[in-house]
Amino acid sequence: MEVREVLNKVRAGEISVEEAEKYFKRQPFEEMGFAKLDSHREIRSGFPEVIYCSGKPDAFLVSIYQKMLEENGEVFGTRASRHQYEIMKKVLPQVEYDEISRILKVEGRRKKQEGKIVVCTAGTADIPVAEEAAQTAQYFGAKICRLYDVGVSGIHRLLSHMDEICSANCVVAVAGMEGALASVVGGLVSCPVIAVPTSVGYGANFQGLSALLTMMNSCANGIAVVNIDNGYGAGYLATQINRLAVRGGKQDERE
Amino acid sequence: MEVREVLNKVRAGEISVEEAEKYFKRQPFEEMGFAKLDSHREIRSGFPEVIYCSGKPDAFLVSIYQKMLEENGEVFGTRASRHQYEIMKKVLPQVEYDEISRILKVEGRRKKQEGKIVVCTAGTADIPVAEEAAQTAQYFGAKICRLYDVGVSGIHRLLSHMDEICSANCVVAVAGMEGALASVVGGLVSCPVIAVPTSVGYGANFQGLSALLTMMNSCANGIAVVNIDNGYGAGYLATQINRLAVRGGKQDERE
Amino acid sequence: MEVREVLNKVRAGEISVEEAEKYFKRQPFEEMGFAKLDSHREIRSGFPEVIYCSGKPDAFLVSIYQKMLEENGEVFGTRASRHQYEIMKKVLPQVEYDEISRILKVEGRRKKQEGKIVVCTAGTADIPVAEEAAQTAQYFGAKICRLYDVGVSGIHRLLSHMDEICSANCVVAVAGMEGALASVVGGLVSCPVIAVPTSVGYGANFQGLSALLTMMNSCANGIAVVNIDNGYGAGYLATQINRLAVRGGKQDERE
Amino acid sequence: MEVREVLNKVRAGEISVEEAEKYFKRQPFEEMGFAKLDSHREIRSGFPEVIYCSGKPDAFLVSIYQKMLEENGEVFGTRASRHQYEIMKKVLPQVEYDEISRILKVEGRRKKQEGKIVVCTAGTADIPVAEEAAQTAQYFGAKICRLYDVGVSGIHRLLSHMDEICSANCVVAVAGMEGALASVVGGLVSCPVIAVPTSVGYGANFQGLSALLTMMNSCANGIAVVNIDNGYGAGYLATQINRLAVRGGKQDERE
Amino acid sequence: MEVREVLNKVRAGEISVEEAEKYFKRQPFEEMGFAKLDSHREIRSGFPEVIYCSGKPDAFLVSIYQKMLEENGEVFGTRASRHQYEIMKKVLPQVEYDEISRILKVEGRRKKQEGKIVVCTAGTADIPVAEEAAQTAQYFGAKICRLYDVGVSGIHRLLSHMDEICSANCVVAVAGMEGALASVVGGLVSCPVIAVPTSVGYGANFQGLSALLTMMNSCANGIAVVNIDNGYGAGYLATQINRLAVRGGKQDERE
Amino acid sequence: MEVREVLNKVRAGEISVEEAEKYFKRQPFEEMGFAKLDSHREIRSGFPEVIYCSGKPDAFLVSIYQKMLEENGEVFGTRASRHQYEIMKKVLPQVEYDEISRILKVEGRRKKQEGKIVVCTAGTADIPVAEEAAQTAQYFGAKICRLYDVGVSGIHRLLSHMDEICSANCVVAVAGMEGALASVVGGLVSCPVIAVPTSVGYGANFQGLSALLTMMNSCANGIAVVNIDNGYGAGYLATQINRLAVRGGKQDERE
């Protein structure tokens, strides 16, 4: 309902001043005291709110999960610890936990998986971040192709999967240490590449700073970077791009 | 022509061993001695090669422009100085130069502009980077909507353009200083946001590091970051996303 | 008693040389061997000394609390651990401990709460720092309005509280990750904003550096920044400002 | 005019739907194409908009000054170069320029100066930043007391001005090199201290980073920090505090 | 024995070629396989070797202590853990351990304490580092005056000890957080100041970096800085300076 | 005149209240409006004030030199530009300028040079910083021995000067690039070593940060560090130490 529409209805007496006032002052979130659940987010962005579990007190986390499950029929959280899973399981026995990606969820119904996103990693130690990306994107309805351990120190491992990589709508390139994977992938594909630096490595990698800077400075085109270890963010963004590719976007009609 | 196809033709004697060898050893770039023009790039990525002019010696730059113009009928370069424009104009009088974006180009024919990308800036000082993004995307065939000087210190300026922003396939958010624009935009739209930190500011902005970190750490979803002042990279990536939205992407048929 | 006044009294024999010497060499602190309690601080600054508990050996902490309680009838400490609380409780059973803010105190009498300070946070994980600020300011006699979880990724949550925010004498904006909340608040209010970066986040937030730089570089006016996670400092400063607003300050009479 | 009031008038036919719509979609800024002058800022914050001149193209700057002068009867800009002054003088002969603070202004009428702000510097090299703060605050109507060259390497110079410092509503402490001045001042006064790190120094001062960190980590209470060399920001914030002290703030009536 | 002297003796047959060879190839350290004890150090520098205990395997540490005790009649180690003390006590029951400074030693005879070094700290949390400095210097024979908790947030505490400070041959100033103590002391005394940044603090102190930069950039004269938390280094250097003051140094006779 | 003495004289009527007040409020600096010359510094520290010329406006600098020359019969400034020298020469024709050290001075009478300080550099590019140190120390009355270009990449050059180095009261070790000279010297001598990192080098030396960290972390004893390129500071501190060695220091009588 647009502004003018509301105003016309007020004029016409179809809706009361109080209702209109509520409209103009509407509060699109659920006040929980300690938190404000963003219940309009799915409407606004097409994606339900996702819970960042790390550091949330047990009682808070449980009541957020209960609230969201009640409202949406499903709930999805990242960076959950095994301890949080065990607490949650007592209250919501149907909750599922994946040790590697640390995702804690109750999934209403398996979504239809559409389009294609390739998630690749440089090494095996990058897999947890990659799985956070992959499972996030799957939850949001994307089809995922995983290519793990294809880093540039053995470039033939990556080149042997060119067909897979070149048929994606979006590639998520996950790499720690020197993070060169993103540049090499970026030089091979025509679709957007979301680069995820990981904190894998030691010494002068400075907890992922090295990979982050590498990816930022990539001389290849079509690469953008998310935060260190932010698999969730990459999965979200890749899904947005994949959806645009599958469902089509907007075409400005004017002009 | 796929590998098996070539091999079958060799077997059938349809193509000679020499031709097939050339195929397997093909060198998809133009050797210019000092540089290797990536002439297959358009085929591989759907985008012609773009020249990064900054720091290239005059003679090199001129011969690269001539070569590319000859091959593609057009040529597009970024980070060109006024001096480079004046040198080039003597040889290629049809060359165009934009002082703000520092783009130096010969454009074959104006492309049809499809889809919609919003390019917004926090302040007026961010406009040169934004224009590099906008004009790059236009050159590659995207329709651009510019929203400049809508930074978060006067949030109403941004909110008054919600319609424009929400109808884009991709938003490019360009901001220096504290770079908060990307987070606010990211919280308002459902499409991907490409964040471009700029080196605008002073003191503890450390030549763009502040804005870069802000954008990296955004608590909003659907944001990825390119290098400081990298308008070109953002324009390129936004075009990739916009094309996927307009032209559609791949749908994995298998399974 | 001013310098000239003392001297006149010496001349007049009203006070002895020894007394005067003591005046000029007075030592306005309590020597405890390992520490020097700043007993003149309340006179000098209008605020009693507050104990930073973290890292203080148990025996030291207990004797400091006892000393201060004896002198002032109350005592207030920050960054106390649960362990310190338990040790203290044995000696001072009336001591109170708040798990979230980690404040350990014996409060003489509840102060009258005057003026108005808004303490807002970007997310729920910022609440401990915010509570340190809020409870500090309350202890010093300010009235607090808490607005938690109103970060910029859902800007409507903040905008729906404009009335509250605009009626404050001072706003304390607490945010980790990208720390953009301070800039947005700064653009909305006319009172001073004390920005508190928190170490909440991961990866390229570098333990709060990202939020600190964001707040430092804010393009909004009227913002100043305290140390990462320094809720106490923000609460103190906000109280100073709030008091000036309520009680009035100085008006230079001269000229 | 509040939301309900507008709606009641619509219902009553006192204002048209179109007028009401305009109210709800109002655009509180002046669109200049390349910039959006924030003409509601004075209403919102009590301070007119100030122009950051550095880097603005000559033509843009001149038209912004003309626009603002026309609207407000005065205009105030910071970080202006001598070149910008000379350009401006041709168009607005009444413009004034201060070489030290680099402020470029047309001041309508000298404001009444109220309250008291002390602006102090550690060394003589910090004076330009201090003057930006002092003159900004004067323009906004504060009374300023300047104490320059009172750094901690000769602490007696500072101590000899205790009376001045202790009678301020707010102290702005400007220091480069090691930036210790803020801590010492903070330990001496009961009013808020706005610390301004400057880029004065060399070597391991890293263009002001050293002073910034010093001020951030101050063990004194009641100190907050603005960006390196940000005299304007400190002057603005000090004025806000000074006004609260002079004019009084809000007292929350409820409860 | 000088080179020429040895050679003359060889010529004269007073010492054999083998003995002379040994002289020229002499190995002024004790080879322990895993370590090379620098047994000539006392001769070379006037100070016996001191053991840095942290991280040394138990067996190595014990045999080093035994070796040194046997050779020198005493042994002195820094950064020892309680665990290391307990292991050592079983083998060398006379060993003494100080929990605060973490010094583990067997002291032959109490040295005569000469000259005067002031060791001062900003806060109580800096005491462990200060004690490492003080006890090191005492072990090497210096007289120590301790002034703890005299940081700049209450400058009067420092000023009340001016007599003590001004009578030292060297001041060791130990401070974390903003580290301003060194600058203030440096401005008050005529003797060298050894500044020791500590890792005390949180947030933007970056484990002592803030204090280190402050001290490095001090605008006071006569200050030099040692590594973060390096109490031992400061105690050593202060002793060197104190000895020069007490025992006298060299006077170049030539010219 | 001590506090009690003054008071007794007041009581006895030997000095007036006004005189006594002046004593207690004495201002031991020369107020010049823009600066406060620290005229008591020589009394307090034994060293006259030295002018840091860099960045001082011409008129300020000239009047400071005139003032100081008048008061002390000599004046000494560092970091002077050739331009400043030329301006000064017009007013004070007797002024001397050294291009390498950038020292600008009028020296009353050549001081007697006492003791011995060795100033050594790693390379020839470090000489300007070394000369600032050496000439400062000479001005303050120390005897200097220069050993330049004795860096560790040809360790024999340093070892061939062991006699010189070992007979100093203090060594100033000046080095850029990797800064290893200080550690090697520190391992060879028994006197204090003042290490001066220089900004000589390129790439990962980060304008002297590399040398600074090297010197900070030296595993040799008896080394302290001053700011990058701070030859003056090193010369000052070395003179303090040299004086203590030559003139003797304090011996605490009490016990």
Add this chain to the structure above:
Amino acid sequence: MEVREVLNKVRAGEISVEEAEKYFKRQPFEEMGFAKLDSHREIRSGFPEVIYCSGKPDAFLVSIYQKMLEENGEVFGTRASRHQYEIMKKVLPQVEYDEISRILKVEGRRKKQEGKIVVCTAGTADIPVAEEAAQTAQYFGAKICRLYDVGVSGIHRLLSHMDEICSANCVVAVAGMEGALASVVGGLVSCPVIAVPTSVGYGANFQGLSALLTMMNSCANGIAVVNIDNGYGAGYLATQINRLAVRGGKQDERE
């Protein structure tokens, strides 16, 4: 088999199209699902693949060791924990573990040790990294000479081993703290020096950054640097150089 050879055989019908296709699409690695063992690496580089154990899940690690042992008759891993050793021992009882270097291996037959590599350390705390280098190089067939605890604070310890050092084909210099060892060694030898910064130290060594920068900026020739604590990388590279020296390299025949 070269490209042309394969094609000729296809033409001649000697090999089938399928076989040829397999050749052109060959996958030179063992797919293990979670990892891709690079089984061609020994052929390509002359070195078998080495396992980086740290962080690998137990089950993964065991199956990788089993697979590699089966294929190569031996297996070599670095950064193994004692826990990993205990798990492995149950399955492969012949596995050997070295606590210091943290190497976990099954060695087929002791290799002949050829050439000479010197591995030296500055202190005893650097030995674990040095042993990783030394044992890696031994496993790859190099002869190692160890010189431990020869850091620059007692330069005579290093100089007394000149013969050893000067007879090496390559020197690995391992040092933490200030890392000056590499520069000194580099100035003494004619062979390449591989510098390994270690994280040994505290405070301003920033976990090895100090040593890394020192080594990077070395003014000696013939030094290159590997990552902090990367003993394995240094051992590998030193072996490559040693092999070239022993076995001879390539001589370009053309021209």
Add this chain to the structure above:
Amino acid sequence: MEVREVLNKVRAGEISVEEAEKYFKRQPFEEMGFAKLDSHREIRSGFPEVIYCSGKPDAFLVSIYQKMLEENGEVFGTRASRHQYEIMKKVLPQVEYDEISRILKVEGRRKKQEGKIVVCTAGTADIPVAEEAAQTAQYFGAKICRLYDVGVSGIHRLLSHMDEICSANCVVAVAGMEGALASVVGGLVSCPVIAVPTSVGYGANFQGLSALLTMMNSCANGIAVVNIDNGYGAGYLATQINRLAVRGGKQDERE
């Protein structure tokens, strides 16, 4: 002549005590007052001394070139400016200058070029650094193969030169921006790779820090890194390795 040999001759009276003393105190460098030419370097290291021209005063540089030319019949300097070339040409007309590499030399006779070093760059902007490496190595007698502009954003350009790369004794990989070239090359070859980060790029490359960290953290084996833009250092080290490969190294005879 070894120590024992000298001593035996002294004993035998074959050489005088004075000659022997000179031997033991020999000074293997040419003292030039401002510099100490390391005339034994060629004997010690097999390489003549090379002059780092940048920043050397004209007169110094000229006399160093003259001295070295006289002694060695040739002289080689790096980082020379065109200005230095023009000054030098007046004195030594035979001097040659290369604008790109900035090498200024008089070459006695063209050396025989032996072995093979590949120098490759990621982009054309890296060529100046690569040429410094290549021409240095050629001067020292190595055969060079140049492969420029083969960066990873078009990996096929690199792969098409596999034959060249795989036949080298050493590869020098020069790259700015993200610096990924070294990792890819390292994964393809069996010889050592010397990685040279360059300062080419902008924004978050931080003047070469990004490429440096990438190369440091490479997951490929056999890579070591020299300073940013240090082409000379890479050329020197590559020559050492190439010589070992061509001329053979040492084989430890003992055991």
